[in-house]
Structure formats: structure tokens, C-alpha cells
Amino acid sequence: xxxxxxxxxxxxxxxxGDDAYERYLRHHAEHHxxxxxxxxxxxxxxxxxxxxxxxxxxxx
Amino acid sequence: MVAVLxxxxxxxxxxxxxxPINALWFITAALCIYAIGYRFYAAWIAATVLMVDExxxxxxxxxxxxxxxxxxxxxxxxxxxxxxxxxxGPLVGPTLAAQFGYLPxxxxxLFGAVLGGCVQDMVTLFxxxxxxxxSLGQMARDELGAxxxxxxxxxxxxxxxxxxxxxxxxxxxxxKHSPWATFTVSATIPIAxxxxxxxxxIRVGQVLEASALGVVLLLLAVAGGRVIDESATLRxxxxxxxxxxxxxxxxxxxxxxxxxxxxxxxxxxxxxxYMKLGTITLLAVAIILLQPDVKMPAVTQFIDGTGPIFGGxxxxxxxxxxxxxxISGFHALIASGTxxxxxxxxxxxxxxxxxxxxxxxxxxxxxxIAATVLDPGVFFAINSSAGVVGKEAVDAVAKISSWGYPVTVExxxxxxxxxxxxxxxxxxxxxxxxxxxxxxxFGSAFGESMLALWYHFAIMFExxxxxxxxxxxxxVGRFMLQDILGNKWAAMGRTSWLPSVIVTSAVVVSLxxxxxxxxVIDPNGGVNILWPLFGIANQMLxxxxxxxxxxxxxxxAKGKYAFITGAPLLWLIIITSTAAWQKLTSDDxxxxxxxxxxxxxxxxxxxxxxxxxxxxxxxxxxxxxxxxVITLFFVSLLWLIVxxxxxxxxxxxxxxxxxxxxxxxxxxxxxxxxWVRD
Numbered sequence: 001x002x003x004x005x006x007x008x009x010x011x012x013x014x015x016x017g018d019d020a021y022e023r024y025l026r027h028h029a030e031h032h033x034x035x036x037x038x039x040x041x042x043x044x045x046x047x048x049x050x051x052x053x054x055x056x057x058x059x060x
Numbered sequence: 061m062v063a064v065l066x067x068x069x070x071x072x073x074x075x076x077x078x079x080p081i082n083a084l085w086f087i088t089a090a091l092c093i094y095a096i097g098y099r100f101y102a103a104w105i106a107a108t109v110l111m112v113d114e115x116x117x118x119x120x121x122x123x124x125x126x127x128x129x130x131x132x133x134x135x136x137x138x139x140x141x142x143x144x145x146x147x148x149g150p151l152v153g154p155t156l157a158a159q160f161g162y163l164p165x166x167x168x169x170l171f172g173a174v175l176g177g178c179v180q181d182m183v184t185l186f187x188x189x190x191x192x193x194x195s196l197g198q199m200a201r202d203e204l205g206a207x208x209x210x211x212x213x214x215x216x217x218x219x220x221x222x223x224x225x226x227x228x229x230x231x232x233x234x235x236k237h238s239p240w241a242t243f244t245v246s247a248t249i250p251i252a253x254x255x256x257x258x259x260x261x262i263r264v265g266q267v268l269e270a271s272a273l274g275v276v277l278l279l280l281a282v283a284g285g286r287v288i289d290e291s292a293t294l295r296x297x298x299x300x301x302x303x304x305x306x307x308x309x310x311x312x313x314x315x316x317x318x319x320x321x322x323x324x325x326x327x328x329x330x331x332x333x334y335m336k337l338g339t340i341t342l343l344a345v346a347i348i349l350l351q352p353d354v355k356m357p358a359v360t361q362f363i364d365g366t367g368p369i370f371g372g373x374x375x376x377x378x379x380x381x382x383x384x385x386x387i388s389g390f391h392a393l394i395a396s397g398t399x400x401x402x403x404x405x406x407x408x409x410x411x412x413x414x415x416x417x418x419x420x421x422x423x424x425x426x427x428x429i430a431a432t433v434l435d436p437g438v439f440f441a442i443n444s445s446a447g448v449v450g451k452e453a454v455d456a457v458a459k460i461s462s463w464g465y466p467v468t469v470e471x472x473x474x475x476x477x478x479x480x481x482x483x484x485x486x487x488x489x490x491x492x493x494x495x496x497x498x499x500x501x502f503g504s505a506f507g508e509s510m511l512a513l514w515y516h517f518a519i520m521f522e523x524x525x526x527x528x529x530x531x532x533x534x535x536v537g538r539f540m541l542q543d544i545l546g547n548k549w550a551a552m553g554r555t556s557w558l559p560s561v562i563v564t565s566a567v568v569v570s571l572x573x574x575x576x577x578x579x580v581i582d583p584n585g586g587v588n589i590l591w592p593l594f595g596i597a598n599q600m601l602x603x604x605x606x607x608x609x610x611x612x613x614x615x616x617a618k619g620k621y622a623f624i625t626g627a628p629l630l631w632l633i634i635i636t637s638t639a640a641w642q643k644l645t646s647d648d649x650x651x652x653x654x655x656x657x658x659x660x661x662x663x664x665x666x667x668x669x670x671x672x673x674x675x676x677x678x679x680x681x682x683x684x685x686x687x688x689v690i691t692l693f694f695v696s697l698l699w700l701i702v703x704x705x706x707x708x709x710x711x712x713x714x715x716x717x718x719x720x721x722x723x724x725x726x727x728x729x730x731x732x733x734x735w736v737r738d
Contacts, residue, residue, distance in 0.1 A: 014132075015139045016330065018267040027126035045265040046322070051127055053321040054539070055195075056216075056393045058329070058532045060149035060223050060384050060598065 020048055066092025073166065073358075080353035083429045086162075087347065090170060090425045094418045097174035102414040105179065109613070109621040110186045112406040117729040119193045120403050129193070131404040131731060134411060140402060141416045143333045144394045145181070146340075148227060148526045149384025149598075150424035155490035155497075156591060157381040158431040158439065159367040161359040164378045165428055172379070172386025173421035176628035180602055181391045182413030183609045183625055188396035189406060190723045195397040200608050200701075202722045203615070207704050211697050212604050216393065217540050218690070219597040221568070223390075224313070224533045225575030226590040227526045232305045232580060233489035233587070234519050239298035240285035240480055242305070244516055245523040246298070247281035248328070249312070255327035271330045278331060278524070282517050289480060302580040309530070310573040316531030317538050317565040325531055332525035339521045343426050343498060346505040356432035356439065361463070368444035368460075369488070370588040371650030372642065376635040380595035385424025387628065389601025391417065404731060430497030437467025438475065438484075442493040445585035446486045456485055480512030488585035491522045537568040578683045581676045588650070592643065593687060596636050600698045603632045607705040614709040615721055633702060640695040644688055653691065657684035 069089035157165040201209025255274040363374035449456040495518035502514040546553015579586025606629035646652030
């Protein structure tokens with residue numbers, strides 16, 4: 001039961017973008033750790049939000 | 061087993077005459093048809109026609125960059141995809157089309173989705189996934205030629221303008237002289253801004269926390285509207301004419317297009333997505349719990365074209381009125397470009413593309429149920445404009461009762477009072493009648509005493525994502541315009557250059573603002589004109605997507621399977637062309653744009669119009685003529701693209717040169733099985 005709640009909660013976090021920064025840090029650590037420091041949470045969030053809203057994202 | 065139950069439910073709905081039918085049959089029929097379509101047709105298309113290849117790396121894997129290209133769990137992608145495709149369209153269309161009775165709309169929603177809309181979404185998603193998540197316009201350009209690409213771009217821009225105008229009109233009609241609704245809808249703006257500031261500065265990136273705060277505030281705003289409504293001094297602040305509200309909606313659209321996304325657009329989108337998913341789930345639960353009887357007849361006499369909500373015969377207008385929910389071209393814009401960037405494995409294309417559209421179709425079925433559980437007399441009283449049934453309540457009920465749908469003034473007064481509104485007569489646009497339907501379903505399932513709250517909750521729910529589509533659409537329109545102008549004058553193309561931002565936003569707002577303005581001053585309500593225009597535009601965009609898909613299938617030597625997109629395409633060509641033809645040439649003033657313009661001119665010249673109507677007549681005449689031009693433009697564009705597609709196919713089949721397939725070569729996925737399925 002606890003396991004199910006945990007999975008659902010993680011899905012909700014991922015759907016809403018609540019864990020976007022954590023996922024970014026993981027991606028950065030895996031792929032770009034040698035090249036640069038990761039962005040701060042504030043800077044990442046700004047970039048993430050701006051990118052999310054380019055182009056057609058909502059329909060009729 | 062499923063097939064037998066499904067066949068039973070469908071024939072139950074279709075053959076039942078004269079006695080009330082339970083809404084649960086609609087749900088049963090829908091779920092069975094969806095299950096069969098998904099299990100057999102979609103699986104066959106995926107395996108045999110598209111040949112999805114689960115060993116092949118998707119763009120999300122090959123181009124992963126941690127921001128927009130991210131391999132994502134398929135349920136999460138499904139959630140994003142569904143939230144993006146489902147807007148107010150599948151709620152409004154079925155409500156309006158219920159004037160033909162419940163049967164025609166329901167059948168079209170079910171079979172249109174399974175054979176047309178779902179296939180379009182799935183095939184477009186597949187094609188874009190095989191092409192580095194390119195957009196529909198880009199694919200049209202690459203695979204058919206410059207003509208197809210340009211047409212797709214122009215079509216997208218025009219449809220956006222019409223869509224925003226008609227949605228704006230729906231909101232304005234829902235708020236007209238309703239202080240409660242106006243207060244609640246206005247309150248969503250500062251609430252969204254507060255959520256935006258919270259996410260940006262107070263608790264950075266805490267999306268869920270901020271959204272929870274926003275949802276609580278929204279519910280408080282719904283309840284607070286009652287206080288405003290009951291206070292004599294406060295209610296005048298929120299009691300406005302349609303025209304005043306229309307100006308405010310335009311001012312809002314302009315502000316939303318130039319303000320930074322984090323302040324208004326992004327937080328509003330969060331709130332509307334939660335509201336949308338939550339309310340739709342709640343509605344499904346309520347219908348299953350309550351099992352209401354559908355009171356609308358299966359087919360009404362209005363299939364002959366004399367319907368009070370919009371003029372035009374069953375064929376082709378039911379297919380134009382219900383676009384979203386059966387087949388919607390707009391989805392092709394989401395299925396190409398946006399969703400493929402998240403897709404982890406090709407095998408999930410069926411679930412996300414086909415399944416996502418099935419769920420939207422189900423939303424349309426629920427909207428149909430909400431409209432048809434109302435007494436038909438009440439339904440027509442809410443949705444018929446004063447121009448059709450008369451300004452006075454007594455005239456309206458007499459006229460509606462004379463059609464065979466009895467309704468009384470007292471009944472309407474009691475209902476309006478229960479819903480916390482001054483009147484429910486002539487509240488066109490679909491939103492109020494849907495809200496009454498939803499409120500009565502929610503009220504019966506979860507407590508009768510809160511009808512007014514449920515009604516205004518439903519209005520808020522519709523308004524919040526209509527306004528989201530409105531501001532997101534204005535912004536996209538602005539970007540497209542900047543892109544087009546940028547080709548001529550580089551500075552205009554810079555999306556952050558303030559003069560360019562202001563000029564292009566103002567142009568986009570004034571384009572849809574014009575149609576909104578005309579819709580508001582139109583004594584027949586405006587929706588009857590704008591909604592068919594939107595339907596034609598949306599079906600035309602679907603036809604473009606299906607043309608691209610059919611062209612690619614033929615070029616990929618899968619010509620014998622081209623019917624999967626070719627057949628829906630043919631049907632769309634038939635209905636859009638017929639509808640456009642009737643809109644242009646019909647002698648009936650309620651159908652033909654030119655007939656309406658001529659009729660109004662003649663009346664104006666003969667001095668037959670009362671002074672208030674005579675004052676707006678020249679504007680309406682011009683608008684009818686403009687609408688005729690736009691319709692002509694839509695069909696010409698459609699035929700142009702169809703001919704371009706046929707040309708490419710014929711050239712291919714006769715061995716001549718065609719634009720080469722731009723499919724990206726196969727590379728093996730390295731994402732492990734369990735990772736994909738987690």
C-alpha cells in the first residue's frame with residue numbers, strides 16, 4: 001500500500017514538474033559533470049519555465 | 061464478450077425510442093467501442109501499417125538534453141499529452157450539437173474518434189517520432205513541398221484566431237450580468253499571479269505546494285462570489301454588459317501575451333490542468349454513481365436545419381459542430397513536436413496517441429450526457445438566443461413549448477434562483493447549459509443544497525481553461541507573427557524585443573478581438589456563426605495532418621494501407637466542403653453568410669429594422685461578407701493541399717521524383733526494458 005502511494009506521489013510530482021530540478025541535477029551529474037557546474041535552482045526553474053512555454057502547448 | 065456488450069449498448073441507445081434511457085448505457089457503449097478499437101484496430105495499425113519498432117531509439121533518447129528531450133515514463137507522457145489535447149472544445153461542441161438529439165452526436169463522437177481522430181493523433185505522433193520530433197508544418201514542407209508547409213502554417217494561425225474569438229465569446233456569455241461568475245472568473249487572475257510569484261520567489265520550484273495553495277484560493281473564490289452577489293453595493297461592480305466584458309477579455313489577452321510567462325501563463329496553466337483533470341474525474345464518478353436518465357429525444361425535428369442554436373441540417377453540421385472529441389486537427393500540433401520529445405519507446409505510441417484521444421472522446425460523451433440529462437425545454441431555453449425565440453420570457457417559453465419541449469417561466473425562474481443567477485434565458489455559448497447540467501448531476505450525487513455553488517464551480521472550471529487557451533493561444537499567435545515578420549525585418553523576429561512584442565501582440569489581439577466584438581453585438585448570439593467557422597477550420601487542419609500522413613504512407617510503399625488515413629481524410633473533405641458550400645450559397649439566412657448579408661441589407665434599406673438593430677447592421681453585414689471570404693479561403697486551402705498530396709502520390713506511383721522520405725535511420729535503443737516499464 002505504502003509502495004503504491006509512493007509511486008502515485010512520484011507520478012504526480014513528475015507530471016507537475018515538481019521534481020524537475022532534481023531530475024536536472026541527476027542528468028547533469030551523469031552527462032555534464034566534467035564540463036560545468038549545474039545551474040542554481042532559481043536559474044534552472046526560470047529556464048525550464050521559459051522553455052516549457054515556447055510553441056503550441058495547449059489545445060482546444 | 062466486450063463486443064457483445066458494446067453492440068448491445070449501442071443498439072440499446074440507437075433503438076430506444078420514446079422512453080428515457082439511462083446515461084450508464086452511453087458509458088458502457090463508449091467503453092466497449094473504445095476497447096475494441098484500441099485492442100484490434102489500433103494494434104493492427106501499430107504492428108502492420110506503421111510497424112513500430114521497439115528496438116529503435118526515439119528522439120527523446122538520441123537527443124536527450126535534460127530539458128525538453130527527456131525519455132519519460134509512458135504514464136507521465138500520457139498525462140502530459142492528454143492535458144495538452146483536452147481543452148474546452150470537447151465540452152462545448154457536444155453541448156451545442158445536442159440540439160439534434162443525443163444520438164447523432166454520440167455516434168459521431170464514438171466512431172469519429174475510433175476510426176478518425178485517434179488514428180490521426182497516433183499516426184502523426186509516429187511520423188514525428190521518426191523525424192526527430194519535427195512539427196506538422198515542417199513535415200508538410202519536407203514531405204509534400206513548400207506549398208503544404210506554408211498552408212499548414214497559415215491554417216494554424218487562422219484557426220488560432222477563430223478559436224480564441226469563439227472561446228472568448230463563450231466566457232463573455234457566461235459572465236454577462238452575472239456578478240457571481242464575473243467575480244469568480246476575475247479572481248482567477250490575481251490568484252494565478254500569486255501562485256506565479258510564490259513559485260518564482262517565495263518557494264522556488266515548489267510547483268505542487270504553490271498549486272495546492274492556488275486550488276484552495278480558487279474554491280474560496282467560488283464561494284466568495286455568493287457574498288458579492290448578495291451584497292447590493294459590491295454586485296454592481298461585477299454586473300456588466302457583454303460588450304464591457306469583451307473589452308476586458310481583450311485587455312486581459314493583451315496583458316497575458318506580453319507579461320512574463322512565470323507570472324500569469326504558467327501558474328494559470330497549472331491551476332487549469334488540475335481543475336480540468338479533477339472535475340472530469342468527478343463528473344465521471346458522479347455519472348456512474350447517479351446514473352441519470354437522459355431526457356432529450358434520440359433525434360429532434362431540428363435535423364431538418366431549423367435548429368434554434370445554430371442553423372443547418374444534420375449533415376454536415378453535426379460533424380462540423382463536434383470537432384474536438386471526434387477528430388480534431390489541433391491535436392496534430394501537439395502530437396508532432398511536443399509529445400515525441402518525451403516518448404521513451406515507439407511501442408507506447410498506440411497508448412499515448414490512440415489512447416489519449418479515446419479519453420478526450422470520453423470527455424465529449426460526458427459533456428453530451430450533461431447536456432441531455434436536462435429537460436429539453438430547459439436546454440433550449442438556455443441555449444436559444446433572444447434573436448430566435450424572442451426577448452421576453454413569455455415569448456420564449458411559448459415558442460419552445462410549441463416545438464414540443466414544454467417549459468414554463470416559473471420553472472426557469474426556480475432553476476435560475478437555484479443556480480444563483482438572475483436569469484438563464486438565452487445564455488448562449490454552451491457554458492451555462494453545461495454548468496447547469498453538471499450542477500444538477502453533482503447536486504444529485506453529492507448534495508442538492510449546494511446547487512448554486514456547483515453551478516459557479518462549473519463556470520469557473522470552464523472559464524479557467526478557456527482563458528488558459530486564450531492567453532496561450534495569443535502568445536503562440538504572437539510568436540508565429542514575429543516569426544513571419546522576422547523574415548522581412550530581422551528585429552521584429554526577436555521575441556524579446558519590446559516594440560515587436562507590443563506590436564505583434566496588439567495585432568493578434570485585435571484580430572480575435574474583432575470577431576469577439578462582432579459576436580457580442582450580434583443579436584443571434586454570435587456563437588451560431590463562429591462555432592461552425594471554428595469547426596470548419598479545425599477539420600481543415602485535421603485534413604492537412606491526414607494529407608501529410610497519407611502522402612508519407614504512399615511514399616513508404618504502404619499504399620495499400622493508405623486508407624487508414626485516406627478514408628477519414630475523404631470524409632473530412634466531404635463534410636468541410638459541403639458545410640462551406642452551404643455556408644456560402646444557402647438561401648437560408650441562418651445558414652448562408654451571403655444570404656444573411658443580403659437579407660440584412662435589404663431590411664436596412666427598407667427601414668424595417670428597429671433603431672438599435674439598424675445601428676449595428678452595417679457592421680454585421682460586413683462581418684457576414686468577411687466570414688464568407690474566410691470560409692472560401694479555408695476550402696481553397698484545403699483543396700490546394702489535397703491536390704498537392706495527390707500530385708506527390710501520383711508522381712511516386714508513376715515512378716517520378718518526389719521529395720525524399722526524411723525518416724531518421726534506425727539506431728538501437730540502449731534503454732533497458734525495466735527502465736521503460738517502471
